Amino acid sequence: MDIKYHLTGPNNFIQRLHAALASCSLPPFRIVKSDISIRKGKKKEALLGRFDGVFMYKFTLACIYNFTRLTKGPNLPRSLFLEKNSTKSFCLFDHFAAKYLNRRDIFLKKTVDSIVYQSDLSQREHNFVHGSDPYGKNIYQIPNGVPLEIFRKQPSSSFFSGNPKLVITANFRLVKRLYDAISIINELKKNYPNAVLHVIGPMDQIVKESIAGLNLDACIFHGAVNSNDLPSIYGSMDVGLSPSLFDPCPNSVIEMMACGLPVLTTEASGAAELVPDIRFVIPENIKFGFIESHNCIKIPKVNAIKWCLAIESILETQMDFSQIVIDHAREKFSIDVIAQKYSEVIIKTWDEKS
Numbered sequence: 001m002d003i004k005y006h007l008t009g010p011n012n013f014i015q016r017l018h019a020a021l022a023s024c025s026l027p028p029f030r031i032v033k034s035d036i037s038i039r040k041g042k043k044k045e046a047l048l049g050r051f052d053g054v055f056m057y058k059f060t061l062a063c064i065y066n067f068t069r070l071t072k073g074p075n076l077p078r079s080l081f082l083e084k085n086s087t088k089s090f091c092l093f094d095h096f097a098a099k100y101l102n103r104r105d106i107f108l109k110k111t112v113d114s115i116v117y118q119s120d121l122s123q124r125e126h127n128f129v130h131g132s133d134p135y136g137k138n139i140y141q142i143p144n145g146v147p148l149e150i151f152r153k154q155p156s157s158s159f160f161s162g163n164p165k166l167v168i169t170a171n172f173r174l175v176k177r178l179y180d181a182i183s184i185i186n187e188l189k190k191n192y193p194n195a196v197l198h199v200i201g202p203m204d205q206i207v208k209e210s211i212a213g214l215n216l217d218a219c220i221f222h223g224a225v226n227s228n229d230l231p232s233i234y235g236s237m238d239v240g241l242s243p244s245l246f247d248p249c250p251n252s253v254i255e256m257m258a259c260g261l262p263v264l265t266t267e268a269s270g271a272a273e274l275v276p277d278i279r280f281v282i283p284e285n286i287k288f289g290f291i292e293s294h295n296c297i298k299i300p301k302v303n304a305i306k307w308c309l310a311i312e313s314i315l316e317t318q319m320d321f322s323q324i325v326i327d328h329a330r331e332k333f334s335i336d337v338i339a340q341k342y343s344e345v346i347i348k349t350w351d352e353k354s
Helices: 010-021 035-039 061-071 080-085 091-101 103-111 120-130 178-188 205-211 227-234 251-258 304-316 321-332 335-353
Strands: 029-032 046-051 114-117 138-141 165-169 196-200 219-223 239-242 263-266
Touching: 010 029, 010 335, 029 335, 046 103, 046 120, 046 335, 061 080, 061 205, 091 103, 091 120, 103 120, 114 120, 114 335, 120 138, 138 335, 165 178, 165 227, 165 251, 178 196, 178 205, 178 304, 196 227, 227 251, 239 251, 239 304, 251 263, 251 321, 263 304
Parallel strands: 029 046, 046 114, 114 138, 165 196, 165 239, 196 219, 239 263
Antiparallel strands: none
């Protein structure tokens, strides 16, 4: 099956998963994410609900204003006054808004036969918003996976500048913390004057505003990139960064590791469940819960020095971190390994339903 892989987050993985499952002998099944797809389906099938993260927005006036700017009013001006002075939100409203924004989850959980979360963090987020699953469904945790024939180590290219070369990949919203990745590269330049951060992916309006006043001399912005081009990029890098907050299972982390690129992440991300061990995890002690996701001033800031020490440890330690993450990705996150886990859930779900 000829499938083009694009930088499309969860949809990217679903496309890969279905391609891998096509070669398996399975009963009728569907893996669904929305109530719309359920209503259009057949009744006689194993129905798996796959859940990503949830919206956990803290709605201060600044966040409401910026959320409106992103969704309804892109020409509205930024309000630094609101961002600096709007600090209060109503807890009950935050919970009500979260339930409304994630309202499709309830219908999905009631309707499907089995529930699959991307990670432990994914399940925690859903329980935080909706409460513990009350519907008596079988619950599984299965991470995303990547096709190793595409995401594999490739020779370094001289096209990418920097020594060392760092990379961050996302569809950038404030919680992806591009602002902080730039702070990290600027701190790293004190010891590595030629360090460069390569930024892969589009940015929303609020993110562009947040980084406008930073020193961007050490950054190269590549914009959106076709997934087929990512292995050659990752093969040319030295360290990947994933400082994103409460991200259930970032595909980019798995893709980087499969390409032999060691990745540093925060303990406040599902990526901490993906990397090989705690050497790749930066402790930050960020409280789990609603955050001001649309106010760059209120997004928790990284300790850039702490991140740089971890980067320097990878750069200077005489250890083959590249092979460590390749072996880890091959064992845990090959799309074939993940498809096998899904196929076992499909068969078990079908048997219990029949």
